[in-house]
Amino acid sequence: xxxxxxxxxxxYLQPIVQLWEENVKVTxxxxxxxxxxxxxxxxxxxxxxVQHLCIALSEKxxxxxxIGVADQRLEMLFIQVNARGQGIGKQLLRYxxxxxLYNLKD
Numbered sequence: 001x002x003x004x005x006x007x008x009x010x011x012y013l014q015p016i017v018q019l020w021e022e023n024v025k026v027t028x029x030x031x032x033x034x035x036x037x038x039x040x041x042x043x044x045x046x047x048x049x050v051q052h053l054c055i056a057l058s059e060k061x062x063x064x065x066x067i068g069v070a071d072q073r074l075e076m077l078f079i080q081v082n083a084r085g086q087g088i089g090k091q092l093l094r095y096x097x098x099x100x101l102y103n104l105k106d
Contacts, residue, residue: 001064001088002057003095009048012055015063017043023078050075052100056088067092069100 006012020043024036031039047053050068056079058064065079065088074096079089 001059001091003091004055004057005099006053006055009053012063012066013044013047016047016055016066019063019066019080020078022081026081046076052096054092054095056092064088065092067096069096072101074101 009016017040021036021040024031024039028036047066047068051070053066053068055066056064063080064083066076067074067089068076074093077089077092079092
């Protein structure tokens with residue numbers, strides 16, 4: 001697995017939005033399909049404007065997850081549904097703590 005910080009986000013924007021939607025449908029069962037679609041329209045803007053964005057890629061280049069941090073706050077963390085439980089979120093979170101979440105180091 002490879003963790004990359006994205007400065008240019010256009011290449012991964014659509015896969016990130018797709019991963020977000022698939023994940024939300026599984027984990028946010030309290031939301032209706034209509035609510036998910038309403039929120040989805042704001043996801044690209046959130047991804048584009050979050051201060052720090054990292055993705056986790058498989059050896060084959062498949063998007064496994066992403067994390068976004070702004071002002072030393074975790075703003076987003078989503079893992080591919082079929083990749084959950086493999087430590088990907090933990091690795092992304094450790095990367096974020098090391099690089100941007102300074103107040104969580106102690």
